[in-house]
Amino acid sequence: MVTIAPAAAPRPKLQVQAAPVEPVIRVEALSAWYGSHQVLESVSFDIAPNHITAIIGPSGCGKSTLIRCFNRMNDFVPAFRHTGGISFRGGDIHDKSVDPMEIRLRIGMVFQKPNPFPKSIYENVAYGPRLLGVRRRGELDAIVEDNLRKAFLWDEVKGEMNKSALELSGGQQQRLCIARALAVEPEVLLLDEPCSAIDPIGTAKIEELLREIKARYTIVMVTHNMQQAARVSDFTAFLYEGVLIEFGETAKLFEKPEHKRTEDYITGRFG
Numbered sequence: 001m002v003t004i005a006p007a008a009a010p011r012p013k014l015q016v017q018a019a020p021v022e023p024v025i026r027v028e029a030l031s032a033w034y035g036s037h038q039v040l041e042s043v044s045f046d047i048a049p050n051h052i053t054a055i056i057g058p059s060g061c062g063k064s065t066l067i068r069c070f071n072r073m074n075d076f077v078p079a080f081r082h083t084g085g086i087s088f089r090g091g092d093i094h095d096k097s098v099d100p101m102e103i104r105l106r107i108g109m110v111f112q113k114p115n116p117f118p119k120s121i122y123e124n125v126a127y128g129p130r131l132l133g134v135r136r137r138g139e140l141d142a143i144v145e146d147n148l149r150k151a152f153l154w155d156e157v158k159g160e161m162n163k164s165a166l167e168l169s170g171g172q173q174q175r176l177c178i179a180r181a182l183a184v185e186p187e188v189l190l191l192d193e194p195c196s197a198i199d200p201i202g203t204a205k206i207e208e209l210l211r212e213i214k215a216r217y218t219i220v221m222v223t224h225n226m227q228q229a230a231r232v233s234d235f236t237a238f239l240y241e242g243v244l245i246e247f248g249e250t251a252k253l254f255e256k257p258e259h260k261r262t263e264d265y266i267t268g269r270f271g
Contacts, residue, residue, distance in 0.1 A: 022090065024049045024188060024218045025070055025107075030084035032065055034077065038242060039065045042084065045237055045247045047188075052210060052219040054233035054250065056226060058265070062242040063222045067190050070220065071107035072100045088188075105132075108186035112193040114173035116165035116180075121148075121157050124165045124176055128184035143183055151179035152209050171202020175209065182217070189213075191221040195228065207232050226266055230254050238262050 023046035032040040039062045047053050055063045065074065072093060074080045086093050093103050117124050125144040126134075134140055144161070148154040153175045157163070165176055174194060181189060191210075195203040210219055210232050223229050229236055230250060237247045238261075246253060246262045257263045 022049075023047055024089065025220075026085075026087045027066075027069075028085045028087070030066075030069065030082060030086060032062070032069065032074070032080065032082040032242075034065075035079040040069075040082075040242045043239075043242075043244045044084075045244060047218060047220060048235065049218050050214055050216070051234040052214050052221060052232055053235045053237065054229035055220065055222045055237045055239060056224070056229050056265075057239035059224070061239040063239055064192050066239065067192055067220060067222050068109075070188070070190055071104045071109055073104075073109065075100060105184055106186055107188040107190060108181035108184065109190040109192070110174070110177050110181050110194050113197050114170055114177055116168070116173050116176050118164070118166055120162045121165050121168070121176065122161040124180050125183050128180065132184060147179040147183045148176075150182055150209075150213055151175040152205055152212075153179060169198075169202065171198040171205060174198055174202065174206060178206070178209065182213075186217065188218045188220065191219065193222055193224065196224065203228070226254075238265065240265070 025047040027046070028044050030040055030043045031038065043062075043066065055066060057063055068074045069082065069086055070088075070093075074082075088103065088107065091098065117127060119127070122144055125147055126140045129140060129143050134143065145154060145158075148157065153172060156172065157168070165173060168176060174197075178189070178194075195206055198206070207228065210221070213219070214234075221229075221233065233250045235248065236250045236253045238245045238253070240261055246257060246259050248258075253262065254266055257266065
């Protein structure tokens with residue numbers, strides 16, 4: 001039986017941490033299709049723990065499909081199929097012994113458009129912990145405050161916990177969604193274009209938030225904004241027409257790319 005190795009976390013079933021030299025996620029020869037349309041072709045790279053990895057490339061190159069493979073969100077698409085493998089903490093995430101819900105708890109996701117629940121600010125953050133069995137009000141209060149603080153939102157909303165999340169600004173809603181994702185104690189946070197629907201002030205706050213929390217979480221971020229990738233990420237993967245053209249340290253990739261196509265894309269010659 002293949003198992004997903006547990007990692008250090010306060011929840012009883014997630015206590016043993018994998019060796020720090022091992023990648024959190026390993027992608028090996030991953031190809032993917034929607035029906036007969038191929039969107040990824042033999043993609044391979046490793047995602048390092050406690051770093052930010054950016055995935056860049058022109059529209060339609062497979063970025064969102066790739067990131068949704070990491071927590072099996074593509075399972076919900078009937079026409080989707082893949083070959084190759086993805087391992088998380090050394091275990092195959094597609095093995096029959098692996099519960100997809102366990103994967104999605106440990107690899108959380110924040111989407112392009114802020115999608116808070118039509119509930120109060122408090123209930124948005126408390127929702128996941130309640131599903132996991134947390135019932136005591138004092139414990140829930142602590143979880144809500146802690147994760148709103150992580151998301152740099154507590155000082156803005158601490159007196160309005162019963163206010164509808166839908167009344168927040170776009171940037172505040174996205175930070176609330178990040179707080180909601182963190183409240184179930186994931187190891188990896190996936191972000192699919194998290195700043196594309198918000199203003200520059202909100203974007204700056206989210207970038208600051210990501211730099212702050214990467215000491216505790218592994219972050220993978222899809223972005224069209226190459227300046228953002230350069231500002232916040234440690235590693236960058238460049239996809240073009242479903243193929244991984246280049247992967248490496250962000251500073252090196254942007255300053256001295258190894259491939260002409262990478263250079264053309266980051267200098268604005270196409271895309």
